[in-house]
Amino acid sequence: MSGGLLVAGTTSDAGKSVVTAGICRWLVRRGVKVAPFKAQNMSLNSFVTREGAEIGRAQAMQAQAARVEPTALMNPVLLKPGSDRSSQVVLMGKPVGEMSARGYHGGRQEALLGTVTGCLEELRSTYDAVICEGAGSPAEINLRRTDIVNMGIARAARFPVLVVGDIDRGGVFASFFGTTALLSAEDQSLVAGYLVNKFRGDVSLLEPGLDMLYGLTGRRTYGVLPYTHGLGIDEEDGLRVSLRGAVRESVVAPPHGEDVLRVAVCAVPLMSNFTDVDALDAEPGVVVRFVDRPDELADADLVVVPGTRGTVKALAWLRERGIADALVRRAAEGRPVLGICGGFQVLGERIEDEVESRAGVVDGLGLLPVRVRFDRAKTLARPVGSALGEPVEGYEIHHGVADVRGGEPFLDGCRVGAVWGTHWHGSLESDGFRRRFLEEVARGAGRRFVPAPDTSFGVLREEQLDRLGDLVEEHADTDALWRLIEGGAPPGLPFVPPGAPPLGAGAAESRGAAPDPAPQSPEGLDFAGSAGSRDEGLEMGRPETQREAGESQGLEFAGSAGSRPVGLEIDDVDVNEEAS
Numbered sequence: 001m002s003g004g005l006l007v008a009g010t011t012s013d014a015g016k017s018v019v020t021a022g023i024c025r026w027l028v029r030r031g032v033k034v035a036p037f038k039a040q041n042m043s044l045n046s047f048v049t050r051e052g053a054e055i056g057r058a059q060a061m062q063a064q065a066a067r068v069e070p071t072a073l074m075n076p077v078l079l080k081p082g083s084d085r086s087s088q089v090v091l092m093g094k095p096v097g098e099m100s101a102r103g104y105h106g107g108r109q110e111a112l113l114g115t116v117t118g119c120l121e122e123l124r125s126t127y128d129a130v131i132c133e134g135a136g137s138p139a140e141i142n143l144r145r146t147d148i149v150n151m152g153i154a155r156a157a158r159f160p161v162l163v164v165g166d167i168d169r170g171g172v173f174a175s176f177f178g179t180t181a182l183l184s185a186e187d188q189s190l191v192a193g194y195l196v197n198k199f200r201g202d203v204s205l206l207e208p209g210l211d212m213l214y215g216l217t218g219r220r221t222y223g224v225l226p227y228t229h230g231l232g233i234d235e236e237d238g239l240r241v242s243l244r245g246a247v248r249e250s251v252v253a254p255p256h257g258e259d260v261l262r263v264a265v266c267a268v269p270l271m272s273n274f275t276d277v278d279a280l281d282a283e284p285g286v287v288v289r290f291v292d293r294p295d296e297l298a299d300a301d302l303v304v305v306p307g308t309r310g311t312v313k314a315l316a317w318l319r320e321r322g323i324a325d326a327l328v329r330r331a332a333e334g335r336p337v338l339g340i341c342g343g344f345q346v347l348g349e350r351i352e353d354e355v356e357s358r359a360g361v362v363d364g365l366g367l368l369p370v371r372v373r374f375d376r377a378k379t380l381a382r383p384v385g386s387a388l389g390e391p392v393e394g395y396e397i398h399h400g401v402a403d404v405r406g407g408e409p410f411l412d413g414c415r416v417g418a419v420w421g422t423h424w425h426g427s428l429e430s431d432g433f434r435r436r437f438l439e440e441v442a443r444g445a446g447r448r449f450v451p452a453p454d455t456s457f458g459v460l461r462e463e464q465l466d467r468l469g470d471l472v473e474e475h476a477d478t479d480a481l482w483r484l485i486e487g488g489a490p491p492g493l494p495f496v497p498p499g500a501p502p503l504g505a506g507a508a509e510s511r512g513a514a515p516d517p518a519p520q521s522p523e524g525l526d527f528a529g530s531a532g533s534r535d536e537g538l539e540m541g542r543p544e545t546q547r548e549a550g551e552s553q554g555l556e557f558a559g560s561a562g563s564r565p566v567g568l569e570i571d572d573v574d575v576n577e578e579a580s
Contacts, residue, residue: 003485004124006154006190008134010165010175015197015225017058018468019164020133024066025469026478027129027485035127036062039116040077040109040135040149042087044272044309048395052380053093054078057275062133065465073119077112077148081270082309082356091115095378109146116148117156124157129485132159139182141501151187160192160489162481168198168227173209177496180217184500192489193219195476198227218494222484223476228467255285257450261442263288264300266323268314268343272307273397276340279428279457283438285449294326301445302336303327305343307425311372311400312357315346315364324365331367336418336444344413344421345372345400355399367419369406374399383424387411388440390432394424418444429457 007023009016020036027034038059047060053072063070072093079087086098092115123130138150138161146152154161163179165172176194183191194213199206203224210221255261265277267290281288289296297303305327308314318324327347330337339347348370351362355374364372381396387410394411402423407414413422428434435451442449472478 003128003487004120004130004132004157004159005481005485006132006134006150006157006159006161008138008150008154008161008163008179010137010139010163010172010179011169012136014164014166016133016135016164017062019162019195019197019225019472020131021062021065021465022468022472023131023481024062025465026472027131028065028067029469029473033068033126033128034066035068035123035130036066036074036133037120037123037130038075038133038135038149039120039153040079040112041075042079042081042135044080044270045275046078046080046090046273046397048380048382048397049093050382051093052382054090054095054378054380054397055093057273058133061465062131064461065468066131068127073123076116076119080272080309083270088309092119093380109148113148113152113156116153120153120157131485132157134161137179138163138187139179141182144184144500151183151190154190155186158488159190160484161190162192162195162222162484164195164197166198167196167206168200172196173213176213177216180219181496181498182500185495187500188495189493190489191219191493192222192484194221196221196224199224200227217496220480222480223472225471225475228471255449256452257285257442258448259442260285260287261301261438261445261447261449262299263302263304264291264297265289265304265306266318266343267292268306268308269317270309270313272309272342273340273425274306276306276425276428277304279434280438282457282460283434283455284452286438292321292323294322297323297326297330301447301449302338302441303330305337305339305346307341307343307397309342310357311342311345311351312353312359312362314342315351315362318346318365327365328367331417331419334418334444336441337367337420339368339413339419339421341396341398341423341425342400344368344370344423345398345402347419347421348372348402351400353400368414368416368421369404370414370421371403371405372400373403375401379423383412385411387427387433388436390430390436392424392427392430392433394422394427394430396423397425398423431456431458 005023007016007020024034024036036059038056041056041059043056043058045057046054047057047070048054049070049072051071055070055072055075056078059075060070063074076092078090080090081087082098086100088095089097089099120130120132132153134150144151151161153159163176165175180188180191196206206224214220263277263280263286265274265288277288280286291297315324318327327337337347345351346364347367348364349366349368350371351364352372353359353362353374355376376399379396379398382393383396384391384393386392392411402413404414407416410420411422411424411427413420415421428437434457435453438449438451
């Protein structure tokens with residue numbers, strides 16, 4: 001058996017990532033060898049696989065839910081916003097360029113269909129089932145012709161589609177009906193039904209609406225998942241950080257010592273891998289908050305300057321807000337500061353950047369004896385080492401190369417007094433190291449805080465993934481879901497008018513049925529374009545709140561750093577000045 005399912009959503013943040021992870025955990029617990037897949041993802045929250053490939057952290061989390069090792073096959077296309085007009089495109093785990101909307105949706109995205117379907121077929125040849133996650137909504141009619149992540153991949157693989165809707169937002173029946181009615185007849189034939197997410201209250205009050213929805217669409221609802229506090233996963237976008245949200249919304253254990261420890265995280269532009277602080281918030285007695293004003297640092301025992309896709313932009317933001325001066329004062333007073341990746345670079349003496357911002361030489365905050373030069377090649381690594389007498393594991397994703405010229409060694413960075421800096425993401429997930437680090441912070445802050453001796457971040461994450469599996473198993477019709485995965489969409493699903501609107505002369509899709517898109521190879525694909533152009537009427541999402549890849553995001557390749565897949569031609573052209 002080589003079955004599969006596409007989990008689509010009526011909107012971004014409808015719960016696709018959660019449901020995909022929950023289905024993966026449910027399946028693996030019943031003995032099914034399962035893998036997650038997302039053809040195209042937009043996120044600054046990424047991860048490095050053991051073979052050195054960069055993929056979305058959500059897919060890495062889903063792989064953990066499936067109890068398999070994450071690989072580039074599970075997320076072949078990753079888009080990393082660098083401004084509101086451009087994103088870095090990561091193909092098969094390696095950066096290949098910068099792109100804006102006109103270039104990407106003007107044919108180059110569609111040309112990657114052969115690549116993503118090839119990855120999916122390789123997974124299908126290895127696993128019993130592949131659970132795909134869509135992006136945004138499958139009814140984004142302006143993008144359907146070049147879609148490779150929603151109905152495009154479902155059509156290519158002939159996978160049934162389960163549409164998830166967030167009822168907590170309201171309008172879920174209209175969203176289910178409208179999503180279906182805006183698809184062509186061919187696309188609709190794969191939409192098997194719906195899954196309601198985040199329901200509060202008595203399900204019996206919802207059932208008449210589900211019956212009416214069935215009467216209108218001929219499609220059943222496969223489950224109603226209750227609103228559940230404290231579900232922790234690695235988010236793709238926004239600031240709903242996984243275990244931080246779990247701690248905030250559930251019963252918080254009291255501090256193990258006499259004091260709590262307050263952590264302020266600077267909400268820098270283009271923040272990346274904000275999940276680095278999840279492990280801190282998992283500790284009893286540690287309170288984490290994101291801040292954007294200098295006065296919010298005053299009562300913090302630790303300030304974290306996190307990773308960012310725009311180091312020079314983040315540095316300017318810190319100075320404009322007055323936070324840079326507050327950090328300098330903290331360092332002079334011996335109060336703890338931690339910089340991670342881009343945050344580490346900001347704390348150094350000098351940044352030489354002709355790659356990311358193209359700003360040339362920029363003075364850093366001068367808190368660490370480090371000079372950073374941006375290289376066109378991206379460092380993607382899974383380092384292992386030790387610090388504070390404890391073993392540490394992490395992962396690296398950066399163009400900046402640090403020349404450390406002093407201080408006490410700290411992972412690959414350094415420490416001077418109460419200021420630490422490192423390129424290693426994920427280091428705080430190493431339990432022993434995290435406890436020793438928090439002890440150092442408490443000592444520097446003068447707090448009688450004691451880390452709990454038995455907090456295991458890995459155990460907490462596994463418990464959260466099991467809770468996702470429980471949600472699916474207890475509140476979805478799993479027998480019917482299995483029939484979908486094994487046998488595909490039910491035959492004879494009715495067409496819901498009006499269907500997909502015409503896309504203009506010569507468009508492949510039109511009202512009603514449409515031909516299957518032919519898979520294409522990226523061989524010889526030219527990924528160059530003018531970064532200043534934008535499709536008319538195409539809304540560009542703010543990268544700080546990153547919407548998903550299926551949405552209208554600004555992308556147009558300009559030649560970029562790092563190794564490139566064989567056969568992928570990219571011309572080096574200037575990126576617009578705002579691209580980070």
